[in-house]
Amino acid sequence: MTTEIILAGFGGQGILFTGKILAYCGLMAGKELSWLPSYGPEMRGGTANCSVCISDEPIGSPLVTTPDILIAMNGPSYNKFIDAVKPGGLVLVDNSVVDEVCTRDDVTFIAMPATDIASDSGMNGSANMILMGRMLAETGLFDMDTVKKAMEKCIPPKRANLIEVNMKAVEMGAASKE
Amino acid sequence: MAVVFDRPQSLVDVPTHFCPGCGHGIVHRLVCEVLDEMNLTGDAIGVAPVGCSVMSYNYFGCDMIQAPHGRAPAVATGAKRVNPDKIVFTYQGDGDLAAIGTAETVHVGTRGENIVIIFINNTTYGMTGGQMAPTTLPGQITQTTPFGRNTETAGHPIRICEMMATLSGVALAQRVAIDSVPHIRETKKAIRKAFENQVAKRGLSIVEVLSTCPTNWGLSPDKAMNFVREQMIPYYPLGVYKDKAAEEEAAK
């Protein structure tokens, strides 16, 4: 089985980092994986996005064109990718930022004010982790232990304090699914 | 009978392809005398340019690399960086160093690469038959300035030593000439100083030698020497434009 994910938003929202965590989760879980960022001028203030594939078999094209999961953290990226999501797929948006409403009835659509939740909890900049947590709770793709191990791999030791903050945000996101 | 004059050990015993009266022979000899006297030949890596002196790789007895046109300073950088204890020098003409290779020349200066550049300025592209060089004098007739170099359209001659002296990484920038015995002696001293700088790891040393091209100038060898003296030196004043070692000495 292959899970194809697109994460998209503004540069600076931690899009590429979230993708990296998911890729490392795949590594920790012994899966095949790939992570492919958009690069270039897009990274500077425009939209940033990345493709993540997690699979039991070797991965063909690492560029995701029809995602199983879309996490959109701004309007332009939501509009860019919503029609590409596979029927039956999962769409998560940060509706603190995204005003658009879902126009499709063949996908699971979850809107949560992740940016507001993050700032209300004193965790500015953790909206990405909250959305990822919710996505993991919805799909069961990886458990929390795996996420923690992935974070320990991705975050350099001198910034280890961030692991705890990030994990708290992931758990908060996961818990938002009643 | 005692031998009072001989070929330097570092100068390979082969006939050169240089024209009669050409200055390259003199400067080759001076470089080799210095390599011999400082016992550097076994550790030296020379870089030959493109131009008349390309075949210097056959004449200098040390290991030699032939570089693409203008790139000798970059080639020397690569060789020196991975062999910091070897002695690396380039031997370049004016077209090679001051036209197509200007960027490489400036940047070895800014980086202070610990190498020696021997720069032969004879105001012309010799190998290709005497076209205008970046150092061709105003009004000078060449194959591509048949009515004399018009600075309005063909630009002005470039004074390399003055320019290189402005760069922080340059340890020595000195202009010398080979038109007379005292000047030739001065040239050898400058070359020696350049290699001493490299041994002492002081940075880039460039010695600009005002030299002759009787063939392309259309002059006899002795008249060519007069041209250096009367036409070139006034435009390209001889002298030391930068000498870090001397500055340090004076500061003591």
Place this chain on the structure above:
Amino acid sequence: MKGNEALAEAAIRCGCKCFFGYPITPQTELSAYMAKRMEKAGGVFLQAESEVAAINMVLGAASTGVRAMTSSSSPGVSLKAEGISYMAGSDLPAVIINVQRGGPGLGSIQPAQSDYFQATKAVGHGDFHVMVYAPCSVQEMVDAVTLAFDKADEYRVPVMILADGLLGQMMEPVTFPEPKTELPDKSSWAACGHKNERPHNIVNSLFLDAPLLEAKVKERFERYKLIEENETDAELYMCDDAELVVTAYGAAARVAKSAVTKARAEGIKVGLFRPKTLWPFPVKELNEAAKNAKKILDVEMSMGQMIYDVKLAVECRIPVEFFGRTGGVIPTPAEVYDEIKKLTGGAQ
């Protein structure tokens, strides 16, 4: 690890002593990685003033017998062409990496495969070849670097790794070989100071005597013949009974593989031929892959460059169709799948 970083780490482990580069997207991570790691590994990192200078620094370092590397992306590789030709003419081993982007001109910074002609036919003036490896994953980038350094030394030729922005930017799991401790001895020809113990070595590409130059070139082509006989490599995927063979290399091959897998699941007799060396082109391997093929579909991220080698390899006995995207647009598996369907008429 990112593809670009993997290339750099692999080179260091191969005993690469120096890296000379100049910034250009999408390969900059390679330089940045080298800047961080090279000195600690006892080597030299230097950011040159231009691509032209960088390749000539490689020439200078390689002339002294050390393993040297440079990397760039398409426009920068054009600037390196002169130096590569001189290195080939001087029989100098070195590794050159091209993380291709869209062209011509400044083009785009997105992944492309439009430098195939340049790499395999004309990466500089004169009668010569460079070996060209075409990895298609981060792991293969590592393997290609290891091979490239060894083969460059073995045959005394420059070797190019032809990657693209997608492979350079993507991250995949990767395993590195143990660092190399023993490197080939090059003292018989290297210009590294003769210690007054041997005649001087000259690293040179100038031979004014025409018959002498001809002899030099012919000797080099004898080595090329050996390379062609021994060093071709390709992956054959589901080709045994394939009536349609898709040919693609690098990133395009990954896209094509997804499409082939999907078509196979539907009973379409299609396979994938993926050259891992572009020069020499794996002619024998392609003919093996296409032994039952009625058609070939060549897929590239260009307007069609490798297709000429494909046609030559099968001597035009089999019709060769083409599908490509260019300018930095990456073809999708769905597009390639549609082409496969069109050419096969669906499942038999």
